Amino acid sequence: MTAARSASAPFGPLDFQLVLLRRMADHQPGLVEDARRRLGVSAAGMREANRRWQAMTRSARSRGALARYRSVLGEPESATRSRVGDLDFDALRWPVPLWPSLRFEVVTPAGGGPVWNEWLVRAPGAAGPALRTAADLRPWSCTADEVARAFPPARPLEGSAPTRWELAFTLPDGSPCAAEFTWGLLQRLVEPRWVAPRPGGPGGA
Incomplete structure (x- = not known):
């Protein structure tokens, strides 16, 4: 189990997964604890990743949200353009090793602009659960x-x-x-x- 990561280390996909988990810990602490252990990171490491993420998003020098995701996660695995009515938008997706059948999706206006949505979705081609009750x-x-x-x-x-x-x-x-x-x-x-x-x-x- 690793300790808190150095604040000088690059903030990457592992750190971002810890940010996702930190937000989920209020409702599912047991699942988060298991996932954190699978990542091999200490509780202090998860807190430090969240602290650094918050500092990045609140910094006066912070780049736009999409640029920040590209910096942290790299180039997206896929990028698709769609249209709803007269509105064109781009959906960029990155893999999330903790959930192999999911992708982290960021939706922006076609060609770039502010992030409209940022969430986990089912990976293309992956079977989702049957939801009836x-x-x-x-x-x-x-x-x-x-x-x-x-x-x-x-x-x-x-x-x-x-x-x-x-x-x-x-x-x-x-x-x-x-x-x-x-x-x-x-x-x-x-x-x-x-x-x-x-x-x-x-x-x-």
Whole structure:
């Protein structure tokens, strides 16, 4: 187990994974502890990585978010351009060794610009979980976009902290449900603050 990494060492993909884990530790400390040990890093090392990341993002000399990700993670594994309506956007994805079937995705306007979204998504070609009931919604098993597709209509809600989001939706049996995500990865089910309409009911199809 390594100790805290030197502040002069380059901040790279390992450090970034520790930043992802640090944000997840509030809800899934056991899973985070196991993942940190797999990375061979001490708890102090994880705290130091998070401290350095926060300093990078808050620095007056900080480069833009996309440039920062390129600096830390290198060139993306893939970059695709898509269009929704009249809006063109680029999705850049990097591998995340802790979760081999996931990718860290950054979405920006086509050709560059501010980062619109930054989260974990399923890797192209990787099979996602079958999501049918609340029992299928296990921590770290699925991503926010997978839950939204599995239980439409899903309504996004503001999360409890930066990099956290909530989705409210209705299960096939009619039960209201809500889930909280960190960096786009499912962390836990929470008390619904909004109930999705039943299909065919008010507001439904």
